Amino acid sequence: MTQKNIGLSDETHKQDSLLEELQRRATKDALSGLMNRETLELHIKERLKAMTPEETCALFIVDLDNFKQVNDTLGHRAGDQAIRQSARILSGLFRAGDIVGRLGGDEFVVFLCGQISEKLVRGKAAAICENLHLALGDRTVVNVTASVGVHLAGRGQEFDGLY
Numbered sequence: 001m002t003q004k005n006i007g008l009s010d011e012t013h014k015q016d017s018l019l020e021e022l023q024r025r026a027t028k029d030a031l032s033g034l035m036n037r038e039t040l041e042l043h044i045k046e047r048l049k050a051m052t053p054e055e056t057c058a059l060f061i062v063d064l065d066n067f068k069q070v071n072d073t074l075g076h077r078a079g080d081q082a083i084r085q086s087a088r089i090l091s092g093l094f095r096a097g098d099i100v101g102r103l104g105g106d107e108f109v110v111f112l113c114g115q116i117s118e119k120l121v122r123g124k125a126a127a128i129c130e131n132l133h134l135a136l137g138d139r140t141v142v143n144v145t146a147s148v149g150v151h152l153a154g155r156g157q158e159f160d161g162l163y
Helices: 002-027 037-050 067-074 076-093 118-131
Strands: 056-065 099-104 107-114 134-136 142-154
Touching: 037 056, 037 099, 037 107, 056 076, 056 118, 067 076, 067 142, 076 099, 076 107, 076 118, 076 134, 076 142, 107 118, 118 142
Parallel strands: none
Antiparallel strands: 056 107, 056 142, 099 107, 134 142
């Protein structure tokens, strides 16, 4: 009887692990490890609805400059490396509670909410541009930098209008 209980427990554990893995794959971008586009949009919409009157939010759109040149010159593995490195850099610049994800291609999104000032937003945008600078390749070097657009808004903003 003990063996049956262990067997059921092992099978339940395997099913739970499989379910967790499927949920992770459904919400994460496979290449960057960040939230994928659908998950980003869902979390941002939820956060927008929960905003209090004194809160503001900021949506950053980050685009990698020269990314096509990376793929064309150095190949898609180098492009994948650029996406992974960019994701790590972006994640390191923001708090754990901030929403950071990949829209797709070479575009990323960061969403902040709370006591957000224009000064903070400008500082974060500058930090992205300063820190997200990659030099890829051995013989031929392609420099990748970032362009950042930001929209700052108050309560009552809908996702589509913010985006």
